[in-house]
Amino acid sequence: MPWTSFYLVFPLVIWAVTGYAVEPLRAGIVGCDTSHAIEFTKLINDPQATGPRAEVEVVTAFPGGSPDLPSSADRVEGYVKQLREMGVEIVDSIPALVEKCDVILLESVDGRPHLKQFEQLAVGKPVFIDKPAAANLADVIAIFRIAEQTKTPCFSSSALRYCTAVTKFADDPALGDATGCSVASPFEIEPRHIDLAWYGVHGIEAIYAIMKPGCEAVSRVDGSASTIVTGRWTDGRLAVWRGLKGGHDYAFTAFGSKGVAFDRGFSGYEPLVNEICTFFVTRKPPVPATETIEMFALMEAADESIRRDGAMVSTAEMIQRAEKSLAFKAAD
Missing domain, CATH: 3.30.360.10 (Dihydrodipicolinate Reductase; domain 2)
Structure with a gap:
């Protein structure tokens, strides 16, 4: 293995073996149509963060959004602007996001696209799925089947x-x-x-x-x-x-x-x-x-x-x- 590749892979090996990150895990957000994208980023990227939050940094985001759902479409532009101002890189596709991060927050406020989005995210990197996990039970079952098939750790939860x-x-x-x-x-x-x-x-x-x-x-x-x-x-x-x-x-x-x-x-x-950051680690x-x-x-x-x-x-x-x-x- 070339030395350049070694230095790229070594931190991930340490993470996998010990459960501790040498450098903060790079987190990507899918779905900038919810206030959670902003609030979670503030908590994770807080310079004073301690414990598991200190082990993770949000570095990139994919806007997403559902054109037929006003509570989604009407929020994307404003939240993207805020994330950019916080130093988060905005990318134009989910595959581009996956390449740039180690862990993923699926934040799309609309549960309907979660299954199709998860299909692109399920590459073995930990994924948190914000509420609702999907729009219906069949999609939830399908998501977890894909997670098992691809060995992608994931979980969903509400803050409550x-x-x-x-x-x-x-x-x-x-x-x-x-x-x-x-x-x-x-x-x-x-x-x-x-x-x-x-x-x-x-x-x-x-x-x-x-x-x-x-x-x-x-x-x-x-x-x-x-x-x-x-x-x-x-x-x-x-x-x-x-x-x-x-x-x-x-x-x-x-x-x-x-x-x-x-x-x-x-x-x-x-x-x-x-809990999310502990899961990522x-x-x-x-x-x-x-x-x-x-x-x-x-x-x-x-x-x-x-x-x-x-x-x-x-x-x-x-x-x-x-x-x-x-x-x-x-x-x-």
């Missing part, structure tokens, strides 16, 4: 999973083991996504942080001011999500074997960004693919419950239906 008001329940000795929970969060719909994926996903992520996987059936009822989704876990525990139509608050109640705990609010993006996803798939099955079952007049719908049925859809597309 790591919100201080949620994570403290796990360390509360007065609460004991979680026997159920109730979460309230804002609810907005984007008609080309399953209903809860667009914004309700924040509250569902919080539920999974408290309850862990195991939801077997879901029911949903809609009202004028809110939507109520109830999940039944395989061990009989219940979780309730109240989607606030027009509301902007977050509230969390955890029921435990020893007591009940309550908190509210949002603690910002730093806890999630710390270790290449170990903190949220398993099976958990994200189950979570989307819960959300898709909530839509199906409305179609069945509030009946309980099996999450396993939703996964089977999505897998059949993928098999049909593959055979077409």
Whole structure:
């Protein structure tokens, strides 16, 4: 191997063997149509950053954007300008971005293009997929299949999973083991996504942080001011999500074997960004693919419950239906 090539490869070898970067890992952002692209970059590139954030630097971005979604298209130009002012190089394609970075943040606010974007990103470099992981369950399953086939470490999460008001329940000795929970969060719909994926996903992520996987059936009822989704876990525990139509608050109640705990609010993006950067350094996803798939099955079952007049719908049925859809597309 030529010495020039050795010096290029050696830092990556050290990273792979020890889990520590000799130089900051070069991060690329796909999708400059969300405030997360700006806020995450500020946290990661902060000269005073410590811990895992000090091991990563955002160096490049691909604008992306969905022309048919105003909340995406109307933001790209402004956020690209801000990123340029922060010293981030803007490239004109995903392949060009992949060549220039070691790790990737898939930030496109629209979940619909995530599958096609991930197909181009899945080259073995760690990828964080911002919420929603995709617009529907079938695409989420397809993304994780590609990740497995290409040996591309990846995970998806909302910042609410790591919100201080949620994570403290796990360390509360007065609460004991979680026997159920109730979460309230804002609810907005984007008609080309399953209903809860667009914004309700924040509250569902919080539920999974408290309850862990195991939801077997879901029911949903809609009202004028809110939507109520109830999940039944395989061990009989219940979780309730109240989607606030027009509301902007977050509230969390955890029921435990020893007591009940309550908190509210949002603690910002730093806890999630710390998890992302730790993942980039270790290449170990903190949220398993099976958990994200189950979570989307819960959300898709909530839509199906409305179609069945509030009946309980099996999450396993939703996964089977999505897998059949993928098999049909593959055979077409």
